[in-house]
Amino acid sequence: MAEQQPAITLEKVCKSFGPNRVLHEVSLTLPAGKIMVMLGPSGTGKSVLLRCLVGLMKPDSGRIFIEGQDITGLDERRSAGREQMFALRRKFGMLFQDGALFDDMCVGDNVAFPLRQHAKLSEREIAARVAEDLERVGLKNAQRKMPAELSGGMRKRVAFARAIALRPKIVLCDEPSSGLDPVMSATLDELILDLHRTLGMTFVVISHDTAEARKIADYVGLLYKGELQAFGLKDEVLRSNQRAINQFFERSTEGPIQVL
Amino acid sequence: MLSRSFRWFEACAAFVEFFCAVCRCLVTGPRYLRETLRVMDLLIRRCLIPVGLAVAPVGAVISLQGAGLFRMFGAESLLSSLLATAIFREYSPALASVMVAAQAGSSIAARIGTMKVRGQIDALAVMSVDPIRYVVVPGLVACVIVTPLLSVLTTLLGLVSGWFFAVPVMGVDHGSFLANLYAQVSLVDLWVGLGKCMAFGTAVGLIAGFLGLRTSGGATGVGKAANDTVTMTIVLILVADYFVSMVLLRLGV
């Protein structure tokens, strides 16, 4: 049964900060095992949307279902709600926009952290998994370094390794490719596709990079001014000839998306 | 070891240089008077409550413990003399300064440190505004002026709370309490107290500015600058306090 459930369903999710309306009636359904790329200009609430998905922020109204379970009703102020929320979050891996690596642990410990907390593995297995994941992101030799010694792109890759360490069902990536050189970002795309193919992970990827969207996406969404301007299968969206989509994919200044 | 002592030496040299720069800014214009007044206003408002809350209990505790002690010798009436000298000369200046260090020192250091890690200090320099003149000196001047002012207030508060715990709570006679209150206090005590406050205020302002400008290493560095400012000034205040008391005792004032 669980396979039939869509991984993520949003129903009319709204979120504002004071007068600043960030999300307005966002609804979408992402089937399990698909890759969704969410596009949108800077500051339109993409990061906020991700935070809502993992319960770091509560939407003002609307509902969010993760594999059929409603997370908007969970009250984190009560311990039962917290337990449920934590149980739910084990399905997730998340790459934060700024990495959010733990400053006081070295790279290896950062990647090992979720494994030590949740996986019943021996230290040796953990070490093997850490080495494997760091190699995947091309940081085999950085295991003993501290986050402060890394460049922005390296931090991002470590954070990606940490996000996938537990082999979660759903991986949320906030701009994995920004700050990476084209080769590295292509490698990361391959990695996402590979994980998707071999382990059937669901990905939600936030990006500014339309080439990346073309390459990896099954589903594409475009968020602008808090509203989901377009959402659907990649080919359908690209064929739909919406002006906002065209503008974004053609890197044009002409169109509905205005720089203010 | 060698590199550590070298770093220490480097820090001392930097401090001397910093100190000279501050002095130069003090004697020459332009002076940012408006900024100084703004900082003073801010400091008074921020420090008033913490300093008051910190000193009032000290008067109370001296009365509390002192009344018991003096009662053993039937010399309760002397309590107010002890209270007055202790507060005028020692606790009010020292505590007021410690609390100014905690509140004003750490917030000045944190503010300057934030500007530093965000590159605003460099931005000021690029716009040819001397950061020392613009951000350090106003804070320093404000500390020097505000600390004695606060000390006057805390002295009063300390005496009042001391009275409250001595007379209504511990049952010391009101008349003799008042009669002895000023018997041992002279004008010298007052000046010593105020002088100490100005010196300690200077220390707070200087150290906060110096460590704030030396902040490095992002957000953690800001916390460290604030933290170091407080611990260093507290050490300085206690050590200096001891030597001042010692010298005054020897001089017999």
Added chain:
Amino acid sequence: MEFLHFVRRALVAQFNGPPPRDEFVRHALDAGVGSLPLLTLLTIFAGMNLSVQAYGTFVRFGGQDLLGLFCGVGGIRELYPVMAAVICGARIGATLAASLANMQISEQVEALEVMAVDPMRLLVAPRLWAVTLMLPLLCGYADVVGLAASYWAATEQMGVNGGTFMEQVRDIVHLGDLAAGVFKGVVFGWLVAIVSCYHGYRALKRDGAEGVGVATNRAIVHSAVLCIVLNMFLSALLYVR
């Protein structure tokens, strides 16, 4: 209100099984051993100061022989516990607040939440335990160092008779007083830790580096003021008969 809610969550996390060991040991070492040099220096001077000041005050009405009484009562009952608390509030508390605030503004706390790890359990509980257990030890240590310093200053510098001094200290300071001092240490330790953690935890991402400074500043000031005020009530409770 928000603070009370935080306290409740912290208490639940604190007494919900033993804290993560590595974190606890790290913070206990940092709070305890890390504070020793500073505390030693400060209590030496505070102890000597106590002697010198008390002498200066007492000599005016011919009571210099009572120095031992004064140093015993003033030091062990009041000064050293409060000093240890205020110094630790400034040093340990500020470090706690700064580290937690830094984790908040760089989303590390949220990263923990996403990894389904309770930050209260992993971050706050070990810090609370570490400081609560270390501060009484520091208080006891400060008692010894401070008293020795007072003794030294009284005998060597003021020429007070050493035997009388110690006798008076022994007369006036009972085992109960030491216990009371340690009790104060436990209370202050918990207070410093919870206040500092609260301010650190409350920092928001959008505050940036400034948030760390603000948290540090508040942690220092609030824990110092709370300890001094609470000390008054504890003293009134413990010593007024």
